[in-house]
Amino acid sequence: MPVFLSTRDADFEDQFTALLGAKREDSPDVDHIVAEIIADVRARGDAALLDYTAKFDRMVLSADQLAFTAEEIDALVAQVSDEERAALEVAAARIRAYHERQMPEDQRWVDDSGAELGWRWTPVSAAGLYVPGGLASYPSSVLMNAIPAKVAGVGRLAITVPTPDGIANPLVLLAARLAGVDEIYRIGGAQAVAALAYGTETVRPVDKITGPGNAFVAAAKRRVFGKVGIDMIAGPSEILVIADKDNDADWIALDLLSQAEHDESAQSILITDSEAFASDVVAAVEKRLETLERRAIAGASWRDFGAVVLVEDMDQAAALSDRIAPEHLELCVADPDALSEKITHAGAIFLGAWTPEAIGDYVGGPNHVLPTARSARFSSGLSVMDFVKRTTLAKMTPAALRAIGPSAEVLAKSESLEAHGLSVTARLQKLND
Amino acid sequence: MPVFLSTRDADFEDQFTALLGAKREDSPDVDHIVAEIIADVRARGDAALLDYTAKFDRMVLSADQLAFTAEEIDALVAQVSDEERAALEVAAARIRAYHERQMPEDQRWVDDSGAELGWRWTPVSAAGLYVPGGLASYPSSVLMNAIPAKVAGVGRLAITVPTPDGIANPLVLLAARLAGVDEIYRIGGAQAVAALAYGTETVRPVDKITGPGNAFVAAAKRRVFGKVGIDMIAGPSEILVIADKDNDADWIALDLLSQAEHDESAQSILITDSEAFASDVVAAVEKRLETLERRAIAGASWRDFGAVVLVEDMDQAAALSDRIAPEHLELCVADPDALSEKITHAGAIFLGAWTPEAIGDYVGGPNHVLPTARSARFSSGLSVMDFVKRTTLAKMTPAALRAIGPSAEVLAKSESLEAHGLSVTARLQKLND
Structure with missing residues (x-):
């Protein structure tokens, strides 16, 4: 059985913090x-x-x-x-x-000083x-x-x-x-x-x-x-499903299991505002686990790292989701777009019950290489950006150098970098000759 | 005296490879x-x-x-x-x-299948x-x-x-x-x-x-x-100046020294197609080193890691520059834009002799936190992108799921991930009920 938390519990904060901090993977020292x-x-x-x-x-x-x-x-x-x-x-x-x-697109422009800038x-x-x-x-x-x-x-x-x-x-x-x-x-x-x-x-x-x-x-x-x-070193996979009671419990159970079947260290979490629905999902997971090909792996993941969190409303769900910063986030609610606006940290969001996470693994279009272990707080999934790099460009004119060079001279002096300053001074002197 | 290389030398390739591979920094094991x-x-x-x-x-x-x-x-x-x-x-x-x-900009679109995608x-x-x-x-x-x-x-x-x-x-x-x-x-x-x-x-x-x-x-x-x-762990700073003979040798000397004065491990390289100009720059560096405040540091860097490379033409210069993949690259030539088009790997390019690198350190506008140690081959300078992250979005409709879901089922089966497939199958069954 997965752990069951409710935001009404007096010790919810401790329990949720423990859930966030749980170590799911032992990396052997090789x-x-x-x-x-x-x-x-x-x-x-x-x-x-x-x-x-x-x-x-x-x-x-x-x-x-x-x-x-x-x-x-x-x-x-x-x-x-x-x-x-x-x-x-x-x-x-x-x-x-x-x-x-x-x-991404190249840019090039001329600013007020006459300097040409870009990348x-x-x-x-x-x-x-x-x-x-x-x-x-x-x-x-x-x-x-x-x-x-x-x-x-x-x-x-x-x-x-x-x-x-x-x-x-x-x-x-x-x-x-x-x-x-x-x-x-x-x-x-x-x-x-x-x-x-x-x-x-x-x-x-x-x-x-x-x-x-x-x-x-x-x-x-x-x-x-x-x-x-x-690229980033990926940890075990995770899914967070936020679902209201108007869902098919079996669909949600399968979505949770499609993460759990990856790895015994995977983590599947359900957040819902309905205790009855939570029970239905847990029962549906158990039922599916009876016959699933990878039931040993999925069962271990669900038992050891699965969690069900009961909230009072979907605003609470969004706030908890941001603390989890999930790799995969399903929003199975009536207005998933509105709820998604309240979410800041997630690798990928799957909007609405017709969008099972597995679609994203194969044919959705977005990348399935996504930040794990709460790293969606500061990083993104794999993309074209991982295979390009940016060269910045700057081109001064004599007039631009005259306009902004003196500020560079002052700052170079304040940082005791004399040659920096002199490289500007020598050019400005030529302009004044 | 810095090392002096010429592409006409029989052992140029060995010498250049040695220059690229030179270890400039001892990281103490702390x-x-x-x-x-x-x-x-x-x-x-x-x-x-x-x-x-x-x-x-x-x-x-x-x-x-x-x-x-x-x-x-x-x-x-x-x-x-x-x-x-x-x-x-x-x-x-x-x-x-x-x-x-x-x-960067958010995107959202509907594709042929009716699926809404974006980030x-x-x-x-x-x-x-x-x-x-x-x-x-x-x-x-x-x-x-x-x-x-x-x-x-x-x-x-x-x-x-x-x-x-x-x-x-x-x-x-x-x-x-x-x-x-x-x-x-x-x-x-x-x-x-x-x-x-x-x-x-x-x-x-x-x-x-x-x-x-x-x-x-x-x-x-x-x-x-x-x-x-x-962010990236920065190594010692570097500059590569590509300059033709129609430059003020003292300007170029100061540009080389403005990198060298940072650190005894810094590296300043001049590539030119004129042997006479190369000599003038070396002489100008020596002269400036007599009085420079940080002459001890700048002198050590220039002596130990400085280099002058004589090329036959600017196409050779561009090719060598890409092998160096410099943090800072100055193009002091008649048509710096044309030459920059031949460059693929550089953290920042400074176009033309009126753009000393020091401008970029302070007031140019582009960031001065740039990839060192040849990492411009695969990474970029600091930017707004380092402080944002992308969440991908996918929203299926029943019709979209009917269109692309079967392909997901096939691939899930081929990867032996049954629950992945079932999470799609369960939904498609509902559509067929």
């Missing part, structure tokens, strides 16, 4: 192992990659087998059913259409996407990471995906092809991250690495950060 | 000390802050003295000369005007700005960090600034006031970062921490990342 692997890949390149792949993925490869050939991709992609291919194409098209609107956006030249192998090898994640990169204009996009015992997921390869990925390597773990960051004889280095992974991959991304850019 | 300080502040709150302030800043305070009072700020601000106040006001107004154009930007609720004490206590940096936060709409903006032996910089306090900072604490070091991230009895926690600092501050920011957002 940092020293990862440091060794990275150093080894930097020192020995392909040879190190081949050794680790033999050891961890039980595959003896030669260097020219590190990358999938076009023929190998063709053969695997041909295994995908027409139905699955069509579904991936719908998803890719919708994700692309959404992200194309995110491309310009350019894509990252090369990006690498880590794709997990095995159970968490999600083709949808390939689309969600690769399409924004390609929309941004990334010139070279490489994927690394481990293929333990030689087993590759055809859907992952098709997703990569649909997204326009340029290179696919059958490597994984910290060694794949090291190869993307530093390069080997076969793998050319990239400038930015994104994508989910296990503790080794996360530790490797932290270590190479600075040498290359990385 | 991580275990910082971990202790953070744990102590979390455990003991204000009491820990007061102890560290007594120890490191030689100031015995009580908790109610941790924050500057309005009267204390008034008294300090009154010490600022009219000339300095006016210069700060010019800088603040120009920085504000530039950053106001960066505010919304909201400000970070509370931000903290670390301001160093002593020599590196720059009022210009207060403006550059605080104004974007306030333009973004950050509700509560706190500054921490150590005041060793009780000495505060009146210009820093005035800059904070001009920028609209809400709270100013006389604390510094890892303990200040810990207080901003976790809060104490006196210091309320924030969601994002920005600003420069020493090795302790940098290590503390790395440690609290995740609990709060942080």
